[in-house]
Amino acid sequence: METANLDEKKDVATPTKTFASFILLDKAELDNELLQRLIREDWNLSFAETSMNEDRQILVADVNGMTLAISLMPAPIPDQEAVKNAKTNFRWPGAVEVAEQHKAHILVALMNKEKPVEEAAKLFVKICSSCLKLPHATAINTLGTVFEPDFYINAAKTTLDQDELPILNLVFFGIYSEDGKTVSAYTFGMEQFNKRNMEVLNSLHDPNEVMEFLYDIVGYVLEQDVLLQDGETIGFSEEERLPITLIDSSILEQKTLQIGF
Known part of the structure; x- marks a missing residue:
């Protein structure tokens, strides 16, 4: 990572x-x-x-x-x-x-x-x-x-x-689509570890890819005990730079970290 x-x-x-x-x-x-x-x-x-x-x-x-x-x-x-x-x-x-x-x-x-x-x-x-x-x-x-x-x-x-x-x-991974063409996903339960929940919004990736991606990010955050920050980037290679943005979640009614995937 x-x-x-x-x-x-x-x-x-x-x-x-x-x-x-x-x-x-x-x-x-x-x-x-x-x-x-x-x-x-x-x-x-x-x-x-x-x-x-x-x-x-x-x-x-x-x-x-x-x-x-x-x-x-x-x-x-x-x-x-x-x-x-x-x-x-x-x-x-x-x-x-x-x-x-x-x-x-x-x-x-x-x-x-x-x-x-x-x-x-x-x-x-x-x-x-x-x-x-x-x-x-x-x-x-x-x-x-x-x-x-x-x-x-x-x-x-x-x-x-x-x-x-x-x-x-310990963490629920939810998934939904608002337009039938893109995929959105979210976590629920990260607050138990004093981490922010995360979301992927309107992704063009396959639903399974989105869920696997979010699962891998959660595993990294919890196992390495890191704190993702608004304005940073994250990725699985030196070339990959996915933006992290603090947002007001419409589905969880709390601030979450949106990861551009």
Whole structure:
């Protein structure tokens, strides 16, 4: 990756302290013993409960110096949030129907005070991945979208087994076309790492090329911990100089970095 005036600039702002997602359920049931067994079998990870309510539907534990809270909410996510978010996932045609039918959800939250954000992110994805193996889990509502269990579980396993950052579990890549001729794409989730989300607007490239390009940029930014700046350029060769422009995003309602691709 070639950049202009980029390599020495680090993001010194404080990353997120809490990761949170919702596991959709077709029945209001949480088997904490089973969940802990799944986590142990999947990731060789065990933890001691620090507290548990009487009906064992809320678990709080210390895991590697971070506080994990898993809570059963015996009702759908309020305000049709899951249904609205499901509409953004172009990869899963059945996302909206699954979201409409969920009867309850599990709140998974990980509070991190001192550990590197990458370590917290990996642990959080491990916990959520195992939660999705519970008998009544149907989807995960996270990153402003709804993911299919198999997609989330496989993406986690493929990367975490190699101790790599599970980017597809932590950043959503959306894509759309306003005119049917060009392709636009965006990221959602970079703010967890105190990075700006990125967009490619009205590109003439193939949709797969656009998504692969954006994925590679995200991987570079997160793995190298760099801070892209308005007015700089970025590219995959010495000759390639793609402009970076800070814009007011019309789709995310926040400032994003538009990359000219």
